Amino acid sequence: MADRSTARLVARLLGLAAAMFLFAVFVMPPLYDVFCEVTGIGGKTGGAARVRDAGVDQSRTIEVQFVATNNGAMPWEFGPRQVELRVHPGEPTRALYYARNPTDRPMVAQAIPSVTPASAARYFNKTECFCFNRQPLGPGEEAELPLVFVVDPELPSAIRTITLSYTLFDVTERSPDLVAKVAAGAAAR
Amino acid sequence: MAHGPAKGIKRWLFTTNHKDIGTLYLWFSFAMFLVGGLFAMIIRAELFQPGMQLVTPEFFNQMTTMHGLVMVFGAIMPAFVGLANWMIPLMIGAPDMALPRMNNLSFWILPFAFLILVATLFMEGGGPNFGWTFYAPLSTTYAPDSVNYFIFAIHLMGASSIMGAINIIATVLNMRAPGMTLMKMPLFVWTWLITAFLLLAVMPVLAGAVTMMLMDINFGTSFFDAAGGGDPVLFQHIFWFFGHPEVYIIILPAFGVISAIIPTFSRKPLFGYSSMVYATAAIAFLSFIVWAHHMFTVGMPLAGELYFMYATMLIAVPTGVKVFNWITTMFRGAISFETPMLFAIAFVILFTIGGFTGLMLAIAPSDIQYHDSYFVVAHFHYVMVAGAVFSGTAAVYYWLPKWCGRMYNETMGKLHFWIAFIGFNIAFFPQHFLGLAGMPRRYADYALQFADWNMVSSIGAFIYGAAQILFLYNVIATIVAGKPVKEAKVWEGAEGLEWTVPTPAPYHTFATPPAVK
Ligand code: HEM
Ligand SMILES: [Cu+2]
Numbered sequence: 001m002a003d004r005s006t007a008r009l010v011a012r013l014l015g016l017a018a019a020m021f022l023f024a025v026f027v028m029p030p031l032y033d034v035f036c037e038v039t040g041i042g043g044k045t046g047g048a049a050r051v052r053d054a055g056v057d058q059s060r061t062i063e064v065q066f067v068a069t070n071n072g073a074m075p076w077e078f079g080p081r082q083v084e085l086r087v088h089p090g091e092p093t094r095a096l097y098y099a100r101n102p103t104d105r106p107m108v109a110q111a112i113p114s115v116t117p118a119s120a121a122r123y124f125n126k127t128e129c130f131c132f133n134r135q136p137l138g139p140g141e142e143a144e145l146p147l148v149f150v151v152d153p154e155l156p157s158a159i160r161t162i163t164l165s166y167t168l169f170d171v172t173e174r175s176p177d178l179v180a181k182v183a184a185g186a187a188a189r
Numbered sequence: 190m191a192h193g194p195a196k197g198i199k200r201w202l203f204t205t206n207h208k209d210i211g212t213l214y215l216w217f218s219f220a221m222f223l224v225g226g227l228f229a230m231i232i233r234a235e236l237f238q239p240g241m242q243l244v245t246p247e248f249f250n251q252m253t254t255m256h257g258l259v260m261v262f263g264a265i266m267p268a269f270v271g272l273a274n275w276m277i278p279l280m281i282g283a284p285d286m287a288l289p290r291m292n293n294l295s296f297w298i299l300p301f302a303f304l305i306l307v308a309t310l311f312m313e314g315g316g317p318n319f320g321w322t323f324y325a326p327l328s329t330t331y332a333p334d335s336v337n338y339f340i341f342a343i344h345l346m347g348a349s350s351i352m353g354a355i356n357i358i359a360t361v362l363n364m365r366a367p368g369m370t371l372m373k374m375p376l377f378v379w380t381w382l383i384t385a386f387l388l389l390a391v392m393p394v395l396a397g398a399v400t401m402m403l404m405d406i407n408f409g410t411s412f413f414d415a416a417g418g419g420d421p422v423l424f425q426h427i428f429w430f431f432g433h434p435e436v437y438i439i440i441l442p443a444f445g446v447i448s449a450i451i452p453t454f455s456r457k458p459l460f461g462y463s464s465m466v467y468a469t470a471a472i473a474f475l476s477f478i479v480w481a482h483h484m485f486t487v488g489m490p491l492a493g494e495l496y497f498m499y500a501t502m503l504i505a506v507p508t509g510v511k512v513f514n515w516i517t518t519m520f521r522g523a524i525s526f527e528t529p530m531l532f533a534i535a536f537v538i539l540f541t542i543g544g545f546t547g548l549m550l551a552i553a554p555s556d557i558q559y560h561d562s563y564f565v566v567a568h569f570h571y572v573m574v575a576g577a578v579f580s581g582t583a584a585v586y587y588w589l590p591k592w593c594g595r596m597y598n599e600t601m602g603k604l605h606f607w608i609a610f611i612g613f614n615i616a617f618f619p620q621h622f623l624g625l626a627g628m629p630r631r632y633a634d635y636a637l638q639f640a641d642w643n644m645v646s647s648i649g650a651f652i653y654g655a656a657q658i659l660f661l662y663n664v665i666a667t668i669v670a671g672k673p674v675k676e677a678k679v680w681e682g683a684e685g686l687e688w689t690v691p692t693p694a695p696y697h698t699f700a701t702p703p704a705v706k
Contacts, residue, residue: 006287006363013355017393024397024427029412032423071415072330112415118488167415174409174417 056090057153064151066095067165074170076101076109076137081144089153092127097166099135100142106182108136108175111145111166120162123152134171136178138185193696202297205289206696207274212592213296214271215585219661221263221303222578226654228256233616233650236643239635249633250318251310257321261439262346263303265573268581269442270353273381276588277357279687279694280375282366282703287359295352302345309335320631322432325413325424329405336406340399347396354388357381366686368705372463375685379466380445383473387434387441390477395431398424422487429480437476439573440540441469443580444511447533449685450587451515454530455522456682461514468507475504485556494553501551505544512541527680528602532583535610536576543571546621561631564624570617582609585664590679594693595671601663609656615649 064087066080081096101107111131115121126132130145137143151162172179194200194209204210231252235243244252274292278285286292309316312335319327328336361374361382374382401424404410411417413424452459459465482501485494515537524530546568550556559565590596619642624630628639635643678688686705690698 003363006359009359009362010288010355013358013389017351017355017389019393020390021393021397021400024394024430025401028394028397028427028430029401029419029423032420032426036420110417112418118490169415169417171417174411 055153056088058088060089060153060157061086062089062151062155062159063161064093064095064149065161065163066097067163068097069165069167071167071169074109074168075103076107076168077142078109078111078166078168087151089151089155092148092150094146094148097130097145097147098142099137099145099168101137101139104139106136106138106179107170107172108134108178108182110134110169110171112169114165114167116163116165117159120155120159123155123159124162124164125150125152131166134175134178136175136182138182141182203293205285205293207278207286207289207292208592208694208696210286210292210296211271211273211275214267214274217296217299218264218268218271218581221259221267223657223661224307225256225259225264226657228252228259229650230654232256233647235633236635237647238644239637239640241634244633246633247315247318250320250631251316253631254317254320254323255307255310258306258317259303260573261321261435262343263299263306265439265577265581266350267299269381269384269439269577270350272377272442272446272581272584272588273353273357275592276687277360277378277381278364279690279698280378280685281361281364281369282686282699282705283360283364284697284699286356287364288356291352292356295349295356298345298349298352302342302349305338305345306342309333309338312338322428323402324428325402325405325421329402329413332406337403340403343399344396347392350388350392354385354392357385358389361385366699366702366705369686372466373705375445376448376459376462376465376469377442377445380441380448380469383469384438384441387438387473387476391431391434391438394427395435398427398431401427422484425484425487426481429483430477432483433480434473434476436569436572437472439577441473443536443577444469446580446584446587447515447536450529450533450583451518451537453587453680453683454527454533455519455524457518457522458684459514460517461510464510465514468510471507472504475500475507479504482551482553482556485553486560498551498553502548505548508544512537512544527586527599528597528606529583529587531603531606531610532579532586535606536579536583539571539575539579539613543568543576546571559624561629562624563620563628563630566630567617567620567624570620574617575613579609582660587680588687589664589667590671590674591687591692591694593668593671594673594675595667596674596679597663597667597671601659601666605656605659605663608659609653612649612652612654612656616646616653617649619643619646619649 063084065084066082068079070076070078077100079098081098085093085095087093099109113126113129113131115124126147126149128146128148130147135143135145149164194206195203201209201213204213231244232249235241235249274286277283306316314333314335316333316335317323317328317339318333319331323339361378365374401410401412405412405414405419411419413419413421415421448459448465479497479501481489481493481497485497489497546564550559550565550568586597586602623639623642623646626639628635674692677690677692679692680688686703689703
């Protein structure tokens with residue numbers, strides 16, 4: 001019954017289905033990330049930025065607010081050292097967060113940044129950030145978490161306040177390498 | 190070639206006959222319709238009064254989830270695949286489907302898929318409780334342990350649908366009788382051809398979505414987990430990239446059925462045949478570019494909101510063409526109101542109401558208010574129940590005499606119609622009010638001011654549920670003891686090849702292709 005032309009048609013249709021599956025798994029997620037990055041939506045601030053030296057715009061002052069949240073049942077103490085900073089666009093500025101692991105086991109955390117308003121995200125450049133790496137802490141250990149950022153002078157003039165928020169996620173389970181390192185460090189001490 | 194069916198259970202297990210497989214699909218779908226209906230009755234019984242009466246909130250969540258999954262994937266989709274199996278070869282003058290063995294496989298996967306899905310309810314931690322849209326992280330980080338079985342069941346259903354779609358496309362493109370050009374095909378065949386392409390394009394995306402969930406849950410990836418650099422909103426984009434075409438997968442074959450029934454009982458050819466074909470194709474195309482109208486509240490940029498709002502409204506144009514054509518077909522026709530026609534007319538009216546509420550929801554600023562309220566629940570039950578389910582019911586009454594050579598009892602059919610019609614509207618019309626007044630969907634309890642309309646809605650739901658028992662009775666009574674019909678053309682106004690074969694349709698038809706004028 002299944003003659004040659006039917007067999008060829010079925011092969012093509014199966015190919016279409018397979019292509020759509022691959023599209024969903026391998027194309028849509030990266031495409032989504034690229035789209036968010038290009039448009040700056042989602043409030044994601046991206047990785048380390050190379051800052052072009054456009055000079056400091058002394059005429060404007062931007063209020064940068066710092067917020068911290070723990071995701072789900074993350075037990076760490078986590079917060080900003082300063083509630084807000086007033087900065088000029090183009091001026092590299094250093095800010096600090098702190099974290100403490102109050103539990104009796106080594107843990108690893110990942111901070112995910114987000115900027116509000118979302119339209120400011122593409123003008124908020126971090127040259128250095130604790131969020132670029134996962135952060136391991138042994139039992140009872142604490143750490144100062146630095147970041148350095150520059151607000152792009154191109155920031156739309158309507159924006160006067162930027163809120164930078166970090167959500168701290170527990171990634172201990174998916175970071176056995178770092179857990180082992182912290183545990184070894186604690187044992188040596 | 191011309192042997193009859195095998196005897197006993199083996200006939201059904203090993204059959205490659207399109208009529209047998211169509212029958213299997215239809216009975217399976219009806220069984221799932223009753224199971225999903227039972228879940229709905231539990232939901233409405235709990236919501237009959239404010240406060241918690243019958244079930245725990247955890248179980249309530251499993252009921253709303255399973256109701257949606259079973260109805261969409263178990264009841265509505267297989268019903269139309271069953272109709273396609275029965276009718277497409279008869280309508281295009283083919284002896285059978287192009288790939289009869291694959292046809293058998295694609296049916297027999299389904300009972301296993303749903304056995305697995307329903308079995309999760311009895312597992313420790315319960316069944317899926319994250320809604321039929323299974324948004325991450327509810328369905329990943331916070332899912333019950335049974336989620337892996339849910340994922341496996343979805344994979345099986347997807348495989349079954351993809352095989353069914355391939356079979357339908359191959360049949361329509363390669364098996365038409367000589368002279369049956371594409372533009373002579375009945376609309377039911379056209380709508381199914383286009384639906385099959387939609388299925389092929391988006392069921393793999395659904396499979397991709399559950400595969401990514403599986404990886405996130407078990408293998409440490411983070412497609413949808415912000416902690417690892419993923420994004421839960423990505424899940425919603427992928428789901429609705431599948432989900433919106435899916436709602437047209439459900440409704441397009443229903444359009445095809447209505448386009449067959451209305452001309453028969455208006456005794457006029459369908460008005461605007463070619464515009465119907467183009468409108469169907471346009472709807473299918475548009476369905477790929479409007480998905481984020483389900484996501485107006487996730488925080489899209491203004492340009493995105495506006496684009497998805499206008500694109501969604503554009504769908505109302507081809508949809509309006511269809512409604513216009515059905516009404517014009519009826520206009521000045523010699524109409525008679527047999528049961529299939531009653532269901533078809535109710536379809537046109539109620540589906541149009543659902544289309545209008547869809548338009549209201551498409552307006553982004555108002556959707557921010559209506560989203561996830563009972564208004565949305567009312568909208569999609571008008572298009573899916575009064576749309577797809579009414580159309581399926583109409584199809585059964587319309588073709589049952591051809592299938593089994595016996596006529597249903599018209600009085601009983603009309604009784605079924607009126608109980609279903611009234612019950613449906615009592616159940617779902619008040620949900621518009623509840624939604625506009627602010628009642629959120631998917632909760633086991635509600636504030637006191639919503640009590641009255643919830644009670645009304647529950648009563649309507651029980652009436653509509655009871656109507657299905659009558660439906661089952663009518664179908665069985667017809668098969669067992671209906672008045673025999675002999676004429677090939679069961680309905681005097683009917684046109685098409687399916688009415689040229691003897692009644693009841695013999696086991697093998699069109700072994701030699703018919704002549705098509
Ligand atoms: C004129 C045509 C239509 C328009 C403009 C439309 C628009 C919409 C919009 C904007 C929503 C999202 C509401 C929200 O969640 O806030 C929605 C939800 C929905 N629509 Fe439609 N719709 C149309 C036709 C249909 C049809 C034909 C079907 C299916 C047969 C359908 C099924 C659904 C379903 C199932 C949902 C809810 C999904 C969920 O969240 O569970 N719609 N519709
Ligand atoms: Cu939609």
